[in-house]
Every structure is written in C-alpha cells, then in structure tokens.
Amino acid sequence: MADILTPALGESVAEATIAKWTKKVGDPVKRDELLVELETDKVSLEVVSPADGTLGEIAFAEGDTVTPGAVLGKVTEGAAAPAGETAPKADEAKVAAAPKGDGDASVPVQVPTMGESVAEGSVGTWQKKSGDRVAKDELLVEIETDKVAVEISAPADGVLTISAEAGSTVTPGQVIGHIAASGEAAAAAPKAEAAPAKAASGSDDPHLSPAVQRVVAENNLDPKSIQATGPKGNITKADALKAAAQPQAPAAAAPAKAAPAAPPRADQPREERVKMTRLRQTIARRLKESQNTAAQLTTFNEVDMSAIMALRNRYKDAFEKHHGIKLGFMSFFVKATIAALKELPAVNAEIDGTDIIYKNHYDIGVAVGTEKGLVVPVLRDADVLSLAGIEKGIGDLGRAARDGDLTLDQLQGGTFTITNGGVYGSLMSTPILNMPQAGILGMHNIVQRPVAIDGKVEIRPMMYLALSYDHRIVDGKEAVTFLVRIKEHLEDPQRFLLDL
Structure with a gap:
C-alpha cells in the first residue's frame, strides 16, 4: 500500500x-x-x-x-490501474474525432505556472464552448489565483473540448481541455481567422477577457481606443483601468456605441450573488482570526506635518534627480516608526504560546490596496535603509502587488505594519492587527486645522495617528509613549536623521 x-x-x-x-x-x-x-x-x-x-x-x-x-x-x-488507464485513451479518441479526419491529433490546454508560491487557481468564464472552433493564440479562459489572473490562449487551431468547467480548482500543469487539430482544421483556420471573429461579435472590437469586459462596461469605454500591453496584443485589466482614469473624450465621439454599455437600473437585478475571490476569503479569515486572538486596543495622537512638508518641498526635486525616485511621506514614517520600535521593543514583538519573542530586526509591512483587496508586502531590514532605499523598496513592492507578482516570502515575516488610509481620504480609523504582530500604525488624511501654537491660533497641516496594539504584551503606557515618539520625530525630523 x-x-x-x-x-x-x-x-x-x-x-x-x-x-x-x-x-x-x-x-x-x-x-x-x-x-x-x-x-x-x-x-x-x-x-x-x-x-x-x-x-x-x-x-x-x-x-x-x-x-x-x-x-x-x-x-x-x-x-484500479487498468480501468484508470483506459479512460484517458477513450477521451482522447473522442476529442480527436471532433474534427473530420482519422489522423487528427489532440493538443492539451494546460494551466501554466502561475508564479512562485501559487499552488492553485480557479477557472474563470470560458470564452468558447465545447465543440467551438478556435484559432491559435485566441483567448480561451482566465485562471484566477489569490494574486493575479492568468490568461490561457489556444495552443493550436482546431475544435475545443472543455474538461474543467468554470469555478473548478486547478493546479499548474493540469489539463483543462483539448483542441482536436486536423488537416482540414489547420487549412481552414487561416482563411477563417479574421472573418469569424467579426461574424461572432458583429464588430472589429478586440477580444476582451471577462475582467476587462467589466471595466469597459462600467466606465463606458471604447475598446478600440485602449492601448494594449498584454501578451499577443491583448488588452489587460490594467490597460482598461488606466484608460478609465483618463478623460473620456473618445466616448463622446462614438455616442451610438457607448450608449448601450450602461443598462437602465430598472433592468438590473435587485441582488447579485458573487463568489468571493481567494484573496478576499484569505483576508476575511485572517482579520477575524486576529480579532478572536489578540486583546486589541487602539490609542490615538495627532502630528503637525509642517516640518516634514517643508523639508519635502525643499528637497523633493533634488532628491528625485539624485536618486531617481520621488520623495514621499512614507519613508519618514518608516524611519520614525523604527526609532520608536527600538525604544519600545514590546511593540516589535510577538507571542508564541507562553513565550514572548522580541525581534532585533525591523521588517516593516506596508499595506497596499489592489484591485482584488488589501495585501501587506514586507520591506526587509528597513532599519539599514536610507530614505531613498525605503522609497524604492516600497515602490517596488507596490508595483509587484498591483501586478500580482508578489511571492509568498514577500508577504510573511513582518514585525510591524503601517497602513495609510489617508490616501483614500480617511480622517481616523482603528486598524486591525496583522497577526502575529503586536502593533499596526494607521496614517490618515492631512487636514488644515486651527491649532494653538505658543498661545496663538494657527492653521497647520495635521494628521491623526492611530496605533492598534496587542494589550497582552504591550501596556497602555508603552503604546502611548510609542505614538508620542513618532509624533516627536515627525515634528522634528532632524532627530532621527541625526539618530537622536
């Protein structure tokens, strides 16, 4: 056995x-x-x-x-080996017999490698049905993983047979269909390659994946005006989103085409049930586990951003010219956070059973919002990086997150997390711990507010800060002191620049 x-x-x-x-x-x-x-x-x-x-x-x-x-x-x-061996041969014979001709060959449609640490995905909506004729390199289906959507195109001309239906869970290398290619199919494909596509759609629009179709419909876009950067000239979801963010002048030039894109509300269902993506399921499970495990508490403070903004405005052009990257606020917050973590090590620790593990390294998780949900890639050894190194590292992680190229190693092992709800306009929030970490810092919107300065009322750019912490290992005094230290470093940035 x-x-x-x-x-x-x-x-x-x-x-x-x-x-x-x-x-x-x-x-x-x-x-x-x-x-x-x-x-x-x-x-x-x-x-x-x-x-x-x-x-x-x-x-x-x-x-x-x-x-x-x-x-x-x-x-x-x-x-059961003999019975198991005969079934595939029978299926292959059936597939091979789909087009005419006794000498037809069956070409498998396989799930490609979906990136390091991605072990499985879900089959999206097939663009063709079993029995449909397809052309080589024509988009057949998208495989959705918890990080990225992978497009699968036809490996040959022929007739499609589907073996993994929409919603099925598949793994890299798995055969999800076959294409029966014959001499007749190969000869007919070049002639029919351009015309059938138009006949099927009634237009010369580029072929769109389901994800792209949604973006095009929701934003009333003309597919022919979208610049395609995907493999084989396909329009990717990122291309469609980029086009949606630009002024929609092309839509006015083609009113007849754009009008049907948004159906009247009366024609829409009152409710729609949609299966959660793998990433959303993981986010939901981990956030609930965090609430159920840690004794979470949040403390607040506010910081006057005048000094940081003045420093940034003074040197941002020279910084970008010298380092090749823009100077943002996040690098200052990372530096201030590390200085506070070194003074208050419990906030950089974690619980393991009945032990407390104190971390003498500073791997900072930076929350990144993507189209599919929130991910927290980790900036390793941030304490040894310069401001430019931090900005470059965060920029690289952000691009990888949005492109779905993050590895499992980049998503685990952080010691502390920073999340910036201010980029979406949040004034104040209580972030949830990224377990097993003991603390998470929430940044928020910078708002001009009247404050008392040396007995006078002045208008200053103010930001609320929030620290959620695990009260099992971090006391209230430590949490409040932690935020005070960050406030002091940001209002007087020379402190951490001079390592004071």
Missing part, C-alpha cells in the same frame, strides 16, 4: 486542516489524481494520489488538524 502524506506546508506553517476528500474508501484512483484538499492560514494545498489503485483507508476526517508528514490515508496499489 502507498501512504498519502501531508506535504511540507511552508515556512512557519505548522499545521493544516482537512478541507475536503474528493474520494471515498473503496473508490478507484489514478496516480496524481486529486484526493484531498488542505487549508492553512496562508494557502490551500492539494494532495494527489501517490499511485494507481483503490483508496483503501482514510486516517483523518474533514475538519481534522494534521501536521507535515502525517499519513492521511493509504492507496491499495494496482487494483
């Missing part, structure tokens, strides 16, 4: 939960066929059959907790 083992779960992940068995004891299984799904606090994992045979034993039920290396069950080898 072959053991079904729990795989390695990743750095700092000690256990997983059995989410679902796809087979019952006694069911025939094939080698590499999905048997069980595991869930951790960071990612979902799939465990496949180690051999052909019959599922002989299930050692853990759904909902049980397992650790790496645990035997989940056993496969009795050999019993």
Whole structure:
C-alpha cells in the first residue's frame, strides 16, 4: 500500500486542516489524481494520489488538524490501474474525432505556472464552448489565483473540448481541455481567422477577457481606443483601468456605441450573488482570526506635518534627480516608526504560546490596496535603509502587488505594519492587527486645522495617528509613549536623521 502524506506546508506553517476528500474508501484512483484538499492560514494545498489503485483507508476526517508528514490515508496499489488507464485513451479518441479526419491529433490546454508560491487557481468564464472552433493564440479562459489572473490562449487551431468547467480548482500543469487539430482544421483556420471573429461579435472590437469586459462596461469605454500591453496584443485589466482614469473624450465621439454599455437600473437585478475571490476569503479569515486572538486596543495622537512638508518641498526635486525616485511621506514614517520600535521593543514583538519573542530586526509591512483587496508586502531590514532605499523598496513592492507578482516570502515575516488610509481620504480609523504582530500604525488624511501654537491660533497641516496594539504584551503606557515618539520625530525630523 502507498501512504498519502501531508506535504511540507511552508515556512512557519505548522499545521493544516482537512478541507475536503474528493474520494471515498473503496473508490478507484489514478496516480496524481486529486484526493484531498488542505487549508492553512496562508494557502490551500492539494494532495494527489501517490499511485494507481483503490483508496483503501482514510486516517483523518474533514475538519481534522494534521501536521507535515502525517499519513492521511493509504492507496491499495494496482487494483484500479487498468480501468484508470483506459479512460484517458477513450477521451482522447473522442476529442480527436471532433474534427473530420482519422489522423487528427489532440493538443492539451494546460494551466501554466502561475508564479512562485501559487499552488492553485480557479477557472474563470470560458470564452468558447465545447465543440467551438478556435484559432491559435485566441483567448480561451482566465485562471484566477489569490494574486493575479492568468490568461490561457489556444495552443493550436482546431475544435475545443472543455474538461474543467468554470469555478473548478486547478493546479499548474493540469489539463483543462483539448483542441482536436486536423488537416482540414489547420487549412481552414487561416482563411477563417479574421472573418469569424467579426461574424461572432458583429464588430472589429478586440477580444476582451471577462475582467476587462467589466471595466469597459462600467466606465463606458471604447475598446478600440485602449492601448494594449498584454501578451499577443491583448488588452489587460490594467490597460482598461488606466484608460478609465483618463478623460473620456473618445466616448463622446462614438455616442451610438457607448450608449448601450450602461443598462437602465430598472433592468438590473435587485441582488447579485458573487463568489468571493481567494484573496478576499484569505483576508476575511485572517482579520477575524486576529480579532478572536489578540486583546486589541487602539490609542490615538495627532502630528503637525509642517516640518516634514517643508523639508519635502525643499528637497523633493533634488532628491528625485539624485536618486531617481520621488520623495514621499512614507519613508519618514518608516524611519520614525523604527526609532520608536527600538525604544519600545514590546511593540516589535510577538507571542508564541507562553513565550514572548522580541525581534532585533525591523521588517516593516506596508499595506497596499489592489484591485482584488488589501495585501501587506514586507520591506526587509528597513532599519539599514536610507530614505531613498525605503522609497524604492516600497515602490517596488507596490508595483509587484498591483501586478500580482508578489511571492509568498514577500508577504510573511513582518514585525510591524503601517497602513495609510489617508490616501483614500480617511480622517481616523482603528486598524486591525496583522497577526502575529503586536502593533499596526494607521496614517490618515492631512487636514488644515486651527491649532494653538505658543498661545496663538494657527492653521497647520495635521494628521491623526492611530496605533492598534496587542494589550497582552504591550501596556497602555508603552503604546502611548510609542505614538508620542513618532509624533516627536515627525515634528522634528532632524532627530532621527541625526539618530537622536
């Protein structure tokens, strides 16, 4: 018998939960066929059959907790192998027979590698149906992961057969369909390549993925006016969003085309049920776990941004010319935060059981809002970086987050988090801890307000600061002192520039 083992779960992940068995004891299984799904606090994992045979034993039920290396069950080898081997051949014969011709070949449509640390994705809406003829490089479907949407195009001309329906969970390398290509199909494809596309759509619009279609419809865009930067000349969602942010003069030039894009409200359903994305599910689960675990409390202060703004305005042009990057506010906040963390190490610590782990390194998580949700990439060893190094590092992480190119390593291991709701206009908030961290700093909108300065009322650019902290290891005195230190450093930036 072959053991079904729990795989390695990743750095700092000690256990997983059995989410679902796809087979019952006694069911025939094939080698590499999905048997069980595991869930951790960071990612979902799939465990496949180690051999052909019959599922002989299930050692853990759904909902049980397992650790790496645990035997989940056993496969009795050999019993079901012959039957399992004949089915694919029959399917391939059926697929190959779709176009005319006895010598047709079937080309698999496979899920590509979706990036480091991305183990699975969900099949989006197919642009074609089984039996439809497709042209090579024509967009077929999008695979949605918790970081990015991956487009899959046809690998050949021919007739499509779909084997993984919309909503299915798939892994890199998995075959989700076949294209039966014949001599007739190959010969007909070049002639039909331009005309069928127009016939199907009634126009010469570029082909759009579902995500792009939504942006185009919601913003009343003309697809032909959008500059495409995607592979094979496809319009990406980022292209559509960029076009939506620009003045919409083209829409006025084509009123007849733009008018039907937004249906009347009366024609829209009163409610619409949409499945949460993988990223949104992870965000929801982790935020609730944070509330249920930590004794969270928030303390507030305000900072006069006059000194930082004056310093930035004075040197921003020279800074950008010398370092090749704009000088923002975030680098000052990171520097001030690290200075406060060094003075109050409990805010940079975490709880592990009955132990407190004090961190002597400063890996700062910076919350980034993306189209799919909030992610917190980590700026490593921020204490040894200059202001320019911090700005470049945050800029690189922000671009990777928006492009869906972040790795799992870039999303874990932070010691403290900074989130800036001010970019969206937030005046005040109570941020939720990014567990297992003990503190998170909330920045907010800069507002001109009257304040008392040396007995006189003056208008100053003021920002509210919020520190949410884990009261299990951080006392109120430490939390208040932490915010006061940040306030002092920002109102007198020479302090941390001179390491005072």
